[in-house]
Amino acid sequence: MNTEFENGHAALSDETRGKLKNLSKSLLRLHKILLDAAKVDYETKNGAIGSVNQYLQLVLDDAHFAWLRKLSALVALVDEAASVRRPASETEAGALIREAKILLNFEDADESFNDKFQTALQKNPDAVFNHNDALRITRTEN
Structure with a gap:
């Protein structure tokens, strides 16, 4: 049982911190696979992306990558937690x-x-594997 408190809530246990770290790693791998696939799809439709800076700008601003931002934000929040x-x-x-x-x-x-x-996920077996891994982590008890 947690005896330390932070901001009126039980402090994070080592077990929960480990679960968050594992979830963060798994979500990050999944995010990278999905981002790489979205990049290939984008380049197929629009031609090669000219530079890393252009790619970053597209990921941040282009509608083609917009759906991934929800996962990006979750990865950042889990990692920070x-x-x-x-x-x-x-x-x-x-x-x-x-x-x-x-x-x-x-x-x-x-x-x-x-x-x-x-x-x-239907197009990418590696994404399915990482999706299942992340989902498994969310289902395990502390």
Whole structure:
């Protein structure tokens, strides 16, 4: 049982921090696979991307990559929550894990995200493997 408190909530246990770190790694791998696939699709339709800077700008601003931003944000939040610099509480960690589970189960309110995510998984076995790994982590008990 947690005896330390931070901001009125139980401090993050080592077990939960480990779960967040594993989830972060798994989501990051999934995100990279999906981003790489979206890049190939973009280049097929629009020609080669000229530079790393142009690619970054497209990822940040172009509609083709917009659906991935939800996953990008989740990766950043989970990573930050697992950090010792800005540790999350057990409550915050639980909320992030639930958010990841909703996203990974295609239960997000954003139907466009769900559709594009499912389509991307159907096209990429590596993405399916990493999706299943991330989903498994969200389902494990602390």
